Amino acid sequence: MPTPKNTKTSSRKPLLYGAVIVVAAGLLGFASYKATAPGGSSADTATGPVAEVSADSQQGVHPELAKLARRDADDKLAAGRADAPVVLIEYADFKCGYCGKFARDTEPELIKEYVEDGTLRIEWRNFPIFGEESENAARGAWAAGQQDRFWEFHAAAYAEGAKEKGFGKDRVKALAEEAGVKDLARFVKDLDGEAARAAVARDQEQGYGIGATSTPSFLINGRPIAGAQPKETFTQAIEAAAEQAKTTAGGSSGTAGTTGDSAK
Incomplete structure (x- = not known):
């Protein structure tokens, strides 16, 4: 699970959400460290130690x-019902090999099993930590989303071998075309626009604010998970969260109302 190589924002302290968040941030930061500690390697073929999910939900x-969790039905970078009982928030970088592994191997299965039946909502947070090309790809993802092609851009950018080609602006535009973005002129304008920069900065601030130090990092109904863990880790966390939502009076698992975003 890669960690930032050179970023000014990586020094920000997790103090944005109050004392309770700082405690949880310490846990996520420790999990991030543990997931990358063996050998100090950031090789894309490993995921780090398997995270265990307690039977206690x-x-x-x-x-x-x-x-x-934003639960915004108009969120272009989300999949699933806005009122789903479980929300998985992913903080990720398109240059991160571990993020690509999750996107290719695990996420499609979670969508099929949990998003499509209304149990799970996935909310993406752009968390570019590897410099200019990461920023380009993050803004490109946001710009593609403005034309309802975020998930298609996401798939193209995380395809096998995609990150090795880099994310210069011409390459990002080519990915948008591959993703089926119709108005490429608008895409290029949005890519460098203030709205894209502000949206990415907001996501990035949130990631650093909860203590994320590497990618991918996840929250599942408030449970931190660091790294491209095996599918079973996510399944356990999702099912535990869904069960807890059933038993929590006045929870946010609304059974009626807007259906929000659809799956990919």
Whole structure:
């Protein structure tokens, strides 16, 4: 699971969301460290130690972190019902090999099993930590989303061998074309626009604010998970969160209302 090589924002402290968040941030930061510690390697073929999810559905869960789910039905960078009982927030970088592994191997199965039946919502957070090309890809993803092609851009950018070609602006434009973005002139304008920069900065601030130090990092209804863990880790966390949502009076698992975003 890669960690930032050179970024000014990586020094930000996780103090954005109050004392409770700082405690949880320490846990996520420690998990991030543990996931990259062996040999100090950032090789894309490893995922780090497997995260264990307790049988206790509340253990390791931080309600203040769960509140970071936006549940915005108009969110272009989300998949699933806005009122789904479980929200998985992913903080990721398109230059991150571990993120690509999750996108190719695990995420499609989670969508098929949990998003399509209304249990899970996935909310993407751009968390570019590897410099200019990461920023280009993040803004490109946002710009593609403005034309309802975020997930197609996401798939193209995380395809096998895609990151090795880099994310210069011409390459990002080519990925948008591959993703089926119709108005490429608008895409190029949005790519360098203030709205894209502000959206990416907001996501990035949130990631650093919860103590994420590497990618990918996840929150599942307030439970921090670091690294491209095996599918079973996510399945356990999702099912535990869904069960907890059923038993929590006045929870945010609404059974009626807007259906929000559809799956990919």
